[in-house]
Amino acid sequence: MFKSYLLRIIIFGFLFVCRPAYALELGQVIELGQMQTLNGGTFSIPANNNKHTLIQVWASWCPFCRRQNGYLEEFVKRIPKNSMNIITVSIDKNAQIAKNYMTTHGYVFEAAMMSPELKRSIGKVRGVPILIILDKNNKVVYQEIGEIFEEDFVSLERFAK
Template sequence: MNRQAFIKKWTPSPLTLILLGLVAYLWFRPPADVSDENRIASPWQVTLTDGRALTSDSLKGKVVLVNFWATWCPYCRKEKPVIDEFWRDYQGRGFEVVSISIDDPPEKIAAWMQDKDYAFMAAPTSPSVADAFGSVQSVPTSFIVDAEGHIRHRIAGQVHYARLKELVTPLLRASTR
């Protein structure tokens, strides 16, 4: 095989290059966008997958990660083990997670959580949650709520352990004073 034939055989088409670039971008997406907020969330309530009602008032005194997700979302699936690990490490210090599915029924959420062995709270969305946090346009999107019920941070995109630690631990220290 001559040199020109070899080069022609192994030169990718423009479409292949575009697809490889798209895969690389989606796999190595830029980090999540974090915005500082300082607003009081209106009272909200969800029905957990086990049928219990959970209200925002019952979480007062805790720092809470409210995580909007969907079972079909690959980035949501990738961040859940991180959220679970952080929750297990910090729940004894006053940290809680409420995982709100944007479109799945309670039975599907419960089965998915059980299959993955996640023990933090999960629920389908509700109108009061949408009112309290605003319209979530993309998943994953998370909010960090301080012990007094103020929304302190909005995370648009996948969360990472180090980022959670950076955002949550100062709020945990402040809530114990």
């Protein structure tokens, strides 16, 4: 009897304490706002945007992110210059750690820290890396949570026009 009562309390508690997970969906509009980049500049999608935007969420401590950032670096070098808006977003707790990571690896792509606007748009980050591609109207047209590989980046070249 006590076990049954305890089980009911636990289930009831979970129903009211646990919030549903917010998942990013295809077609969802993402508002980035203006983001301060790690190199001191700013990144924002122009009002008259006519390009796709690639957003990659990463962390310096993530081995999968390290590998995927290398693939992204090669992707950036392969596609025509200025054919996409590209920003990567670190979820590290400290911006200096993210800056050091970018410098150590010699990455040339833009990087920023997670912004409140982006966090509201994509929801809770439950794993990294995350790769998102937006169309010219900031709608999600591609998303992948977890590592993607070099051949996957080749298929993403279709978004660079």
